[in-house]
Amino acid sequence: MPVLAIGNIEKVRALAANARLLLVGGARASTASRLTAFEPGTNKVLWSTELPSAVNALALSGGQWAAAGADGTVRIGTLSDGQVQFQLNDVHPGGVTALASSADGTLLFSAGADGVVRAWDWESTRKMHEWKASTQPLRAVAVDPSGTYAAGAGDDGVVRVFTVATGAQRDMAGHEGAVRALAFTPRDGRLVSAGDDGKLRIWYLVGAVEFEVRGEKDTGHAGPVLALLFPPTPTAKPGRKSPATACGPRAATDRSRSGAWTSAASRARSTRGQARAGARLRAAGQSAAGEDVPGLRLHGRG
Numbered sequence: 001m002p003v004l005a006i007g008n009i010e011k012v013r014a015l016a017a018n019a020r021l022l023l024v025g026g027a028r029a030s031t032a033s034r035l036t037a038f039e040p041g042t043n044k045v046l047w048s049t050e051l052p053s054a055v056n057a058l059a060l061s062g063g064q065w066a067a068a069g070a071d072g073t074v075r076i077g078t079l080s081d082g083q084v085q086f087q088l089n090d091v092h093p094g095g096v097t098a099l100a101s102s103a104d105g106t107l108l109f110s111a112g113a114d115g116v117v118r119a120w121d122w123e124s125t126r127k128m129h130e131w132k133a134s135t136q137p138l139r140a141v142a143v144d145p146s147g148t149y150a151a152g153a154g155d156d157g158v159v160r161v162f163t164v165a166t167g168a169q170r171d172m173a174g175h176e177g178a179v180r181a182l183a184f185t186p187r188d189g190r191l192v193s194a195g196d197d198g199k200l201r202i203w204y205l206v207g208a209v210e211f212e213v214r215g216e217k218d219t220g221h222a223g224p225v226l227a228l229l230f231p232p233t234p235t236a237k238p239g240r241k242s243p244a245t246a247c248g249p250r251a252a253t254d255r256s257r258s259g260a261w262t263s264a265a266s267r268a269r270s271t272r273g274q275a276r277a278g279a280r281l282r283a284a285g286q287s288a289a290g291e292d293v294p295g296l297r298l299h300g301r302g
Contacts (some may be wrong), residue, residue, distance in 0.1 A: 016058035016065065021046055021079065025055030025067055035067060037082060049082040051075065059099040059108060061122050066108055068096035074110060076125065086125050092116065097154070098141040107164075109150050111141035117152040117162065131167060133160045142182035142191070149205060151191055153179035159193045161205060172209050174201055183228040194225035 014025040021037045028034075033054045037046040053071035060066075060079070067075045072095055074088040092112020100109045107128060108120045115138055119129035131152070138154035143164075153159040157175040159182070162168065177196030184191050191203045200214035 014055050014058040014068070016060045018060055018079075023058055023060070023065055023079075025051075025058050027054035027070070031071075035065075035077075035082065037079070047082040049077065049084065051084075056095065056097050057099040059101040061101045061105040061108065064122065066099055066101075066122075068099045068110065070095045072096060072112070074099070074108075074120070076108075076122075088120065088125055091118065094137065097137065097139055098152075100141045100143050100150075102143050102147045103145045104147060107143070107147070109141050109143050111138035111152045111154070113137040115154070117141055117150060117160075119150065119164065129162075129164060129167070131160075131162045131169065133162075134158065139178060139180050139195075140182040140193075142184055144184040144189070144191075145186060149184070149191075151182050151184070151193075153182055153193055153195075157195070159191065159201075159203065161191065161203075170205065170209070172203050172211070174211055174213075175199070177224075180224060180226050181228040183230055186230050192228055194228055196224045198223055198225060200225065200228075 011028075012024060012026040016023045017040070020040070022040055023035065023037050025035045026033060031053060033051050034048055035051055035055060035058075036048045038044065039046055051067060051069070053069040053073065055067045056070055057068035058065060063079050064085070065077050065079055065082075067077075069075060072090055072092050074091045074096055075084050076086040076088070077084040091110055092114050094113030096110055096112045098111040101107070101122070102109070106122060108122050110118050110120065111133070115132060115134035115136055117129075117131045117133050117138065118127060120126065121128055129150075131150075133152040134154055134156050136155040138152045140154065141150065141152050143150045148164060149161050150164055151159060151161045153175075155178045157173065157177055157179055159172040159175070159179060161170040161172065172193075175193065175195050175197055176199075179193050179195040181194045182191065185202075189205055191205060192200055193203065194200045202212040202214070204210050
């Protein structure tokens with residue numbers, strides 16, 4: 001498996017990618033860190049920017065990047081040269097832990113140690129929404145492809161979904177331990193969550209609070225799950241590469257065979273217009289001993 005030499009970042013905490021670059025952020029022993037852009041395929045360094053704090057998460061929109069700082073700051077810069085354009089101070093006291101961008105590139109969602117989810121206008125950096133999700137730190141945030149829902153979860157193990165337009169809140173409890181990752185399905189209106197209990201839960205966003213569980217026996221995750229990814233559906237030109245996904249301090253591209261995951265329960269709910277087959281899910285995590293598991297696991301059947 002090819003290895004990308006990151007340089008003077010001691011621990012990789014965040015990755016973001018588009019067709020032109022792979023953005024890598026993380027932490028050093030010192031307070032400061034470095035954000036580095038690589039050219040996919042060649043691993044050539046396109047630019048590198050020094051930042052005054054560790055980077056916990058990254059998001060992209062158009063020609064901009066956003067970095068979640070351990071110092072509670074969100075920094076926004078240009079993808080062309082890496083220069084910081086804006087700095088949002090005291091976004092989340094105690095640290096910004098997660099970022100997500102809406103599919104249309106208009107809103108940037110953040111979550112933090114203060115248990116709050118906030119939404120920001122990418123262009124003006126004005127705060128648009130704020131929802132108190134928990135009294136404990138949040139570890140993950142996600143927004144669905146339509147921009148209708150935003151989700152946050154963290155140390156209390158409860159997944160909370162907010163309707164962006166109205167602020168209506170839906171609490172979904174079920175995890176045994178902290179939730180570390182969230183991902184909305186691309187097409188069928190569900191949400192996947194994962195965390196310290198090593199299980200993936202697939203939630204429905206309407207009606208009674210219900211979920212399906214993928215556990216150690218059928219996911220292969222004996223330890224915490226740290227990241228989830230639905231790769232873009234290949235409309236693909238030959239040679240197009242998918243973004244990498246972080247697994248603890250390592251990063252790896254998935255080379256496993258493609259597969260599709262469709263549950264009996266989702267097929268039964270097709271009358272609601274929610275369930276459609278073909279959503280592919282990758283997950284990265286740790287072993288039961290707390291060691292990082294290299295690569296990604298594909299959750300699929302068939």
